Amino acid sequence: MRPTTRGTRTTIADVAALAGVSTAAVSKVINQRPGVSAEMRRRVLAAADKLGWVPSSAAAALRGAATRTLGLVLRRAPDLLSVDPHFSVFIAGAEDVLGPRGYGLQLHLVGERTGAEEATYRGLAARRAVDGVILTESRLGDPRFELVRQLGLPAVLVGTPWNDDPLPRVEAGPQDRGMRDMTRRLIQLGHRRIAYVGGPEDLVHTVFRREVVTSELSAAGLAPVRLVSTPFAGVEAIRVTEELLALPDRPTAIVFGNDVMAVAGLGAVQRHGVSVPDEVSIVGHDDLPLGELLHPRLSTVRLEVRQLGRAAAIELLRTLGVQDLDEVHVDPPSFIERESTGPPPDDTGAR
Amino acid sequence: MRPTTRGTRTTIADVAALAGVSTAAVSKVINQRPGVSAEMRRRVLAAADKLGWVPSSAAAALRGAATRTLGLVLRRAPDLLSVDPHFSVFIAGAEDVLGPRGYGLQLHLVGERTGAEEATYRGLAARRAVDGVILTESRLGDPRFELVRQLGLPAVLVGTPWNDDPLPRVEAGPQDRGMRDMTRRLIQLGHRRIAYVGGPEDLVHTVFRREVVTSELSAAGLAPVRLVSTPFAGVEAIRVTEELLALPDRPTAIVFGNDVMAVAGLGAVQRHGVSVPDEVSIVGHDDLPLGELLHPRLSTVRLEVRQLGRAAAIELLRTLGVQDLDEVHVDPPSFIERESTGPPPDDTGAR
Numbered sequence: 001m002r003p004t005t006r007g008t009r010t011t012i013a014d015v016a017a018l019a020g021v022s023t024a025a026v027s028k029v030i031n032q033r034p035g036v037s038a039e040m041r042r043r044v045l046a047a048a049d050k051l052g053w054v055p056s057s058a059a060a061a062l063r064g065a066a067t068r069t070l071g072l073v074l075r076r077a078p079d080l081l082s083v084d085p086h087f088s089v090f091i092a093g094a095e096d097v098l099g100p101r102g103y104g105l106q107l108h109l110v111g112e113r114t115g116a117e118e119a120t121y122r123g124l125a126a127r128r129a130v131d132g133v134i135l136t137e138s139r140l141g142d143p144r145f146e147l148v149r150q151l152g153l154p155a156v157l158v159g160t161p162w163n164d165d166p167l168p169r170v171e172a173g174p175q176d177r178g179m180r181d182m183t184r185r186l187i188q189l190g191h192r193r194i195a196y197v198g199g200p201e202d203l204v205h206t207v208f209r210r211e212v213v214t215s216e217l218s219a220a221g222l223a224p225v226r227l228v229s230t231p232f233a234g235v236e237a238i239r240v241t242e243e244l245l246a247l248p249d250r251p252t253a254i255v256f257g258n259d260v261m262a263v264a265g266l267g268a269v270q271r272h273g274v275s276v277p278d279e280v281s282i283v284g285h286d287d288l289p290l291g292e293l294l295h296p297r298l299s300t301v302r303l304e305v306r307q308l309g310r311a312a313a314i315e316l317l318r319t320l321g322v323q324d325l326d327e328v329h330v331d332p333p334s335f336i337e338r339e340s341t342g343p344p345p346d347d348t349g350a351r
Numbered sequence: 352m353r354p355t356t357r358g359t360r361t362t363i364a365d366v367a368a369l370a371g372v373s374t375a376a377v378s379k380v381i382n383q384r385p386g387v388s389a390e391m392r393r394r395v396l397a398a399a400d401k402l403g404w405v406p407s408s409a410a411a412a413l414r415g416a417a418t419r420t421l422g423l424v425l426r427r428a429p430d431l432l433s434v435d436p437h438f439s440v441f442i443a444g445a446e447d448v449l450g451p452r453g454y455g456l457q458l459h460l461v462g463e464r465t466g467a468e469e470a471t472y473r474g475l476a477a478r479r480a481v482d483g484v485i486l487t488e489s490r491l492g493d494p495r496f497e498l499v500r501q502l503g504l505p506a507v508l509v510g511t512p513w514n515d516d517p518l519p520r521v522e523a524g525p526q527d528r529g530m531r532d533m534t535r536r537l538i539q540l541g542h543r544r545i546a547y548v549g550g551p552e553d554l555v556h557t558v559f560r561r562e563v564v565t566s567e568l569s570a571a572g573l574a575p576v577r578l579v580s581t582p583f584a585g586v587e588a589i590r591v592t593e594e595l596l597a598l599p600d601r602p603t604a605i606v607f608g609n610d611v612m613a614v615a616g617l618g619a620v621q622r623h624g625v626s627v628p629d630e631v632s633i634v635g636h637d638d639l640p641l642g643e644l645l646h647p648r649l650s651t652v653r654l655e656v657r658q659l660g661r662a663a664a665i666e667l668l669r670t671l672g673v674q675d676l677d678e679v680h681v682d683p684p685s686f687i688e689r690e691s692t693g694p695p696p697d698d699t700g701a702r
Contacts (some may be wrong), residue, residue, distance in 0.1 A: 069457060069480065085436045095460040102474055104457045106420060117448070123453055129420065234644045263644050270646035271565040282617070290641070293585045293614050295621040 001205025009335065019047035057206070070098065070316055071130035071153075072122050072236040075137075076232075082094045084232055085288050087136075088160075088307060093309020095134035097317070097326075100186065106130055108163045117321055118147060118181065125151035131320050134312045138162045156316040159309050162204050166317045168319060170311040170328060176212045178301035182255070182283060183216035185335055187342045191281065195226040197240050209285075213255065225251040230261075237261035242267040245280075251281060252344035259291050266340060269332035277342035288335055294337030300327040372397035421667055422450065422481035422504075423469050424459045426488075427583075435611045436639050437656060438487075444660020445485065448668070448677075458673070459482055469498060474500035480672050485663045489513045489555040507667040509659050511557050519670060521662040521679060527563045529652035529684025532604070533634060534567035536686055540694045542604040542632065546577040547590075548591050548616070550608035557608065563667055564606065576602040583608065585615035592619040598632075603631060604693035610635035610642050610651055617645065617691060628693035629648045636688055648691030 016023040018153045019040075026044050027326050028036045036044075072094070074087060096104055108130060110116040110328040121144070124130050132154030135144055139162045148155040164296040186194055196213050210227060217224055226244060230236040237256060241264070242252055254269075256262040262284030270282050276296055284291055284300035291298030313329040318325055367374040370391075377395050379387045387395075423445070425438060445456055457480060461467040472495070475481050476639040482506035486495055489512045496516040499506040508520040537545055547564050550557045561578060567577055569599050585594060588607060592615070595602055606622075609615040613635030626634050627647055635642055635651035642649030663681040669676055 024466060028637075038684070068478065071455075086440050088436060091458065092460065099460060099462070102470075102481065104475075105420075106455045106457045107442065107446075108455050109443065109450060112448070120453075124455075127419065129418070129455065133630070160368050234640065238644070260441075260641070260644070263641065267644050267646040267648075289585065290611070290614065293589070293618050295618040343439075 008028070013045065014051055015047045018051060021165065029082045049329060067129065067131050068096070068102060068103045069106050069130045070135040070313065071106045071124050072136075073110060073133065075110055075112055075117050084258060085290065086258065086260075086286055089286075089288060089305040090136070090309040090312075093311075094305035094313040096119045096306070096310050101317075101322070103313075103317070107255075119141070121147055121151060121153065125153050132156070132316045132351040134158065134316055135167070136312075138165075138208070140204065141202075143203075144231070154316065154319045156312050156319060158312050160204050160208065167235035167314055170308060170315050170330060172304055172308060172330045172332050174332050175208070178303070178335055179209050179212040180216055181215050182301050182335040185337065186253050186255075186281065186283070186341070187220045187222070189281070189341070191344050192222060193223070193225045193249055193344075194253045194255065194273060195228070195244050195251035196224050197226075197228045197230060197237060197244075197257060199229070199232050201229040209257070225249060230257075232261065234256055234260055234264035235266035238268045241265040242272075244268065245272055245274065250280075253341070255283040255285075257285055259286050259288045259298060262298055262300065262340075263290065263294065266296075266298070270319060276340050279345050281340060281341040281344070292338070294340075295300045299338045299341040300336050301333055302336045303333050307331060363692075366395065366398045367400055369448075370394040370400060379562050384685075395421075413647055415697055417482050417671065418480065419453060420455045420457050420481045420666065421445070422457045422459070422475050422484040423487075424461055424468060424484065425600070426461055426463055428469050435609060436607065437637055437639065439658040440637075440639060440656040441487070441663075444657035444662075447657070447661050447663035448698070451614040451667075452673070454668070463637040469494070471640050472498055472502060472504065476504050481666045483507070485509065485667055486518070487663075489516075489557070490553045491555065493555075493597055504672045505667065507670060509663050511555050511559065521659060521681060523655050523659060523664050523681045523682050526559070529654070529686055530560050530563040533652050533686040534564050535607075536688065537604050537632065537634070538568070538571045538573070540632070540692070542695050543573060544576045544600055544602045544695075545604045545606065546579070546595050546602040547575050547606045548577075548579045548581060548588060548595075548608060548612060550580070550583050552580040560608070576600060581612075583612065585611055587621045588612035588615035591615040593623075596620065596623055596625065601631075604692070605631060606634040606636075608636055610637050610639045610649060613649055613691075614641065614645065617647075617649070617697065627691050630696050632695070633691040634685065636693060643689070645691075650689045652682050652684055653687045658682060 012023050012026050016026045021040055021044060025040060029049060029169060039076060093104060098105055108120050110120050133148060135155055135157045139158055142160055142162040145161060145167050146153055155167060157167045159171050161167055198210050214224060228240050244254060254265055256265055262282055266276055266282045269276050274280055286296050286305055287300045287302035291300050307330045311330050312324050314328050363374050363377050367377045374397060376387065376391060393650055442456060449456055452553045459471050461471050484499060486506055486508045489510055490506060491513055495511040496512060496518050505517060508518045510522050512518055512520060545666055547561060549561050565575060579591050581591055595605060605616055607616055613633055617627055618628055627629055635649050638651045638653035642651050656682045662681050665679050666674050
């Protein structure tokens, strides 16, 4: 009969009893310490297997071994997460790698309250709750790189670090390809009045992407109609879109910093009785699954978010010494031309 | 000078040294054991505070104390999570409660592979990785209720359990109100040909919601044009919508099991040159933030997903003995009438 009863957990004592050895011997086997015969080792592992016993991650963590949990601390407010599936896709990618290996992802949404992010990392390290952390969205003056080093927390960054920090990282390179191809294509279609509505000003990728758009326009002798920096929120995108539609030199193409802003902008343009793409072209960023469901289907710069999630998990596991990992593969960003972009209206020059 | 150096963690020995006591004394203070003077207690806590030291959750778990982590195991494939922001909103709600208390949420996406879900719960229990689990989306023949009891894992279910299982739960009651009001409103607008495209057949809420629609139609002497059960995926919604549009008795209203399916259906209808809501009304379910950004704005049955996330976290923490929790509050589902629904076209009777 199994010593486990409903509501109680199998313990090291149960394993020792079934194997006919001491708990100290079980501990030696599990911790791969010397002084255990091959036969004893076999008996202990067979007993552990029979009882479905795995050493508690608590005990493992005390020995400095793995908790089999990675941490992901997002500074976005819960509100923004709920609108933007970007992080759902990223998490899905990480889970592609972690799930089959029995690893979990510990998620913290800390919002932008001062000190909340730092306190969360300190708590994770102090409680030894995770084996390492995945960092996303490097910011200007980002304090996290120094913090995780100070805390001894293994970490991998997704994207380009602020100030060329040497933290291990994964990124989709060449990173500028998608934005560059997209801007060139809009120019080629005949657009001369292009507006760029990017994300928050303190994100490294906001600044980077904006510079790619600006430099490509500049190479064609053009300047953006407007460069706007907003929170990644639908309501902000609607407000900015309405302002752009009211301009005397209304843009013929509006490029948004993510797909949710683009969906909001698309809706706002249509609601004003302005046709997409006949009168205004709309471009998103990320290529989330939703864009393809809309009418017109959303043209967007594809960021391989799912691949980035996988790559980040693989790189962090590699840092932690996990074996037999797949090679990391992240395709460069690319422009996905669907139905929300087209040539500008004929009267463009006359405005 | 602080004994912490870059890359190492503060240990109980550091705290003992700073307080001028033994590590055993620190342990007694932290574990609230007897035999410690008030003065020693004060010195230890001051030293711990000064060094930013908190007892490791590993050590706490070994004593049977809290890991300050709750588990959420989702049987959805990562693919579906990445399309449907439902769980992002739910997680955001849970984080509203957990974040400020320093609790984390450990997330596992196990997909539908046989045995993966059970193995994950067993692993969480065996490794003592979480204090308890939140269960969502009860299924017909759901094995999880018995499993978590067997594993001794505290659990709270969101929604209605299969077979009236007595597990603690949170739900938005009266649960039928939203679907009932929505169906009545469509009938009142003049719709006689209504199709219902629900979620997977094995979910308790799929069956429940479908029955509400059917019974309301029946009370008005009507029957649904079609009742379809599909995975919660955009591509399925598009396929079904196209089939419905091709019917000789085409429905004048299509009700979908979630907002993502409704967005996909809306796009499919518009792509066929059929006007929403003038020719076909579209209704979603959940009221995710995205629906309001579309043109036309999506009419939907609001499920208070965020409130449910909060309530589930609160109830589970209460089960775990956490004090000073807010009261649980979940509003009943309600029909949110926006722009994607209206009266059926005049020629409806002639078809």
